[in-house]
Amino acid sequence: MAEQPRLLEGLDPEQRQAVAAPRGPVCVLAGAGTGKTRTITHRIAYLVQRGLVVPRQVLAVTFTARAAGEMRTRLRALGAGGVQAQTFHAAAFRQLRYFWPRVHDTGMWQLMDNKFRLVANAANKLGLSTEREDVRDLAGEIEWAKSSLIGPEQYPEAAARAGREPPVVPAQFTRVFAGYEALKNRAQSLDFDDLLLHIAAILEDQPEVAEEFRAQYRSFVVDEYQDVNPLQQRVLDAWLGPRDDLTVVGDANQTIYSFAGASPRWLIGFARRFPEAAVVRLERDYRSTPQVVELANRVIGAARERPAGTRLKLVGQRPDGPRPDFAEYDDEAEEAEAITRKIAALAGRGVPLSEIAVLFRVNAQSEVYEQALSDAEIPYQVRGGERFFARPEVRQAMVVLRGAAAADDEVDDLPGAVRDALREVGLTDEPPAGGAARERWESLIALVELAEELVAAVPEAGLRRYAAELAGRAESQHPPTVEGVTLASLHAAKGLEWDAVFLVGLVEGTLPIQHADTDAAVEEERRLLYVGATRAREHLHLSWALARAGGRRFRRRSRFLHGLVPDDHPAALPVRGRQQQEAQPRAKATTPRCRICESALSGTLEIKLGRCSTCPSDVDEDLLVRLKAWRGERARQLKVPAYVVFTDATLTAIAEQRPADVGSLVGISGIGASKLEKFGADVLALVQGERP
Structure with a gap:
């Protein structure tokens, strides 16, 4: 009992209310950055330490192995290490391995890593394409159907009702779906959705199994409850039975997986299902500055329809920070190069690269940023690609x-x-x-x-x-932090946060995506922008490009930016005013030229070196060695990676051009006022052969 007050210390009034709520149905409506994981782990530990439940009787489920691993780590630190914190699928797999032999008198069927091969076989038997993208689309539609509790026979009617666009005509898809299920059953294999379907069926149809399970698990917690689909809700209902010892946590404003069957309706309707439930709203945002919070509130506040359970308004708790900034570019390459320069400037001011993210709507947008960052020798990692481990x-x-x-x-x-x-x-x-x-x-x-x-x-x-x-x-798929800029889709960024976030490519047809052709689909795209904005702690940059790659400037910025772009920003002008402004003669930009042959330079590296790639280098090798040794020492003193001081390309440019004064030094691309102030005197001394 002496530990109870400690678990309530440092919590705000609403968090404390959720933690100390009586055992029974509790619904925590938790906005972005409001400390939901802290709240639910403290609630579990509080119930344990009050003796209301023992750790092994608690099952906490979430949607990613990483989130489950983080929850287990926090619970151990709070003295509740015996609690089971798992994903829905991991929990179901564990339960099936235990109950399957008793129910079926056989060993459990094998779990497939991937359904691709069987789906391809089913499609091939029908003469359909087995190209990778086509099979992937078929597999995704099978997953949607199963998670929505829809079988092959019900698919055509259910898909039409849901407004789905199947990868092949519904009648063909029904046959692919049925063929896949037949092949899978013949091989005595299970896919990940089968784990949930089978455990739900066992608990529903085997009273003695359900009784044993419910004697073991008495209290349930569901994180990210807005993301449950009908199949997961069916499993949760089977786990609960007639009981109501359930705590759910979620934010309907962050529902971004409807395409996969997720729905916030169970979160929104929780108080109707459990009229005696304690409902707590967490709106104090401890993640982001008030400036970022204010923009995020405006994004989601413009939604056409917001049910009662979604009307959370965040209140920033951090000190003031910079205002979010907006930028419009002629094409995507210019946008990527400008973002790269801003990233380099942030790194120069001490922001770790691992605390910077570039977020986009579709993965195909990643390539131009990978190229720009590589050219600038700034390390990066693509989230959603190959797993770290x-x-x-x-x-x-x-x-x-x-x-x-x-x-x-x-x-x-x-x-x-x-x-x-x-x-x-x-x-x-x-x-x-x-x-x-x-x-x-x-x-x-x-x-x-x-x-x-x-x-x-x-x-x-x-x-x-x-x-x-x-x-x-x-x-638990909990990788260490890799020191590099994160490139990720808005979907992959869910649940993460960074000091600086760049939301890029914000144009009509990309956000909202072109195929978002219903009001509901458009509003989900708005929630994606909201999720992206709320990932930023301090620096938030929103940008768009009017053309793809030097083509005609026909794109329009996203409709979601209307009312957000400041009035004094050029992009805030009405279209006619902007056309008139653009019709005015523009000062011609000076084309960078090679200092050796006078040819026009292209690409970040050529501009930085001041010469085209075909011209010979005249680098002073001794000076380059001294510069690298000095950089290493300065990086150790500042406790930053060496490239934050200067990249290899910048040092090479210095060793080639050997600037004699400040004017020549700042003429080298990548050396701005901040770098000049910190390192300029040292560099000029090294060029002169002196000690810094």
């Missing part, structure tokens, strides 16, 4: 680290021991210039940084403890 270099590293831990657990310097072990798989002291080698290096150095984090928390940790930490993170 599936990367070949990480798998190799974990084998080496397990071997090192088995050989000698006692080390005086854990990060140093990890670094030494990883030299076997290619870790070097200095990062490679770029490309795949740089990405590999970033993955390995992230493992070293994880060792530094572990030692800070557990000073006595050795290699075995570290290897166990890695194994636990791999199992």
Whole structure:
């Protein structure tokens, strides 16, 4: 009992109300950045420490392995380590492995990693295309149908009612769907949706199994409740039975997975289903500055229809920060290069690259940013691509680290021991210039940084403890932070946050997406913009380009920006006024030219070096060596990666052009007022052969 007050300390009044609510139905409407994970983990620990429930009787479910892993970590720290915190599918898999042999008198069927092969076989038998994209679309539609509790026979009518556009005509899709199910059953295999379907059916049809299950689990918590689909709700109902010991947490304003069957209707209707439920609203935003919060409120406040359960208005709790800024560009390449320069400026001011994200509506928009960041030698990671622990270099590293831990657990310097072990798989002291080698290096150095984090928390940790930490993170898909800019779709960014967020490509046809042809679909696109804006803690930049790549400037900025762009911004002018303004003669931009042959320069690297790629380099090798040694020392002093001081390309440009004064120095691309103030005197001294 003495621990109870500690669990309520540091909570705001609404969070405290949710944590201390009586055991029974509780609905927490939690806006972005309002501390929902803190609230629900404290609630679980509070119930445990008051003796109202024992840890093993609590089942907490969420939607990603990472979120479940974070919840388990927090619960352990709060003294509730025995609580089961899992995804819906992981929980169902565990339960099926236990109950299947009793119900079916056989071993459990094999779980498939991927349904692609069987769907392709079913399509091929019908003479349909088996191209990767076509099969992927068929598989996605099967997943929607099963998660919506729709079988092959019901599909045509249900799809028409839901306004679906199937990848093939409904009659053909029905046959593909039925063929896939037949092939799967013949192979005695299960897909991920089957895990939920089978456990729900067992609990519904086997009273003795349901009784045993409900004796084990007495209290349930569901995170991100706005994202449940009909199949998941059916499983939850089967888990609960006639009981009501359920806490749900969600935000209908962040419903962005309707295309996959998710619906906020159970969150919105929770109080009708449980009239005695405690309903708590969390609206104090601890993540973002008031300026970011104000813009996010305006985005979602413009929605056409907002049911009662969605009318949360965030109130920023952080100190003031910069106003969100807006920018319009002629084409996507110009937009990407400008964003890259802004990222470099933020990094120069001390914002870690891992705290910067570029978010877009569709993954195809990533390519131009990958190119621009590569040209500027700024490392990045694409979220939603290959999983961190599936990367070949990480798998190799974990084998080496397990071997090192088995050989000698006692080390005086854990990060140093990890670094030494990883030299076997290619870790070097200095990062490679770029490309795949740089990405590999970033993955390995992230493992070293994880060792530094572990030692800070557990000073006595050795290699075995570290290897166990890695194994636990791999199992829960909780990767370490990789030092690089994050590129991600708005969907992949859900649940994450950064100091600086760039929302890019905000044009009609992309956001809202072209196929959003109903009011409901358009409003979901608005919620995507809201989710993107609420990922930013301090810096928020919104931009759009009027053409793809030097083509005709026919695009229009997103309708969701109307009323958000400041009145004094050029893009806020009415269309006619903008046309008149654009008709005025423009000052011609000076085309950068090669200092050797006078040819026009193109590309970030050529402009930075001041010469075209075909002209010979006249670099002063001795000066370049001195510059790199100085950069390394300054980076260590400032505790930042070396490229934050100057990139290799900038140092090469200095060593080639050998600027003699401030004017010549700032003429080099990438050296602005901030870099000049911090490093200009040192660089000029080095060029003159003097000590900085």
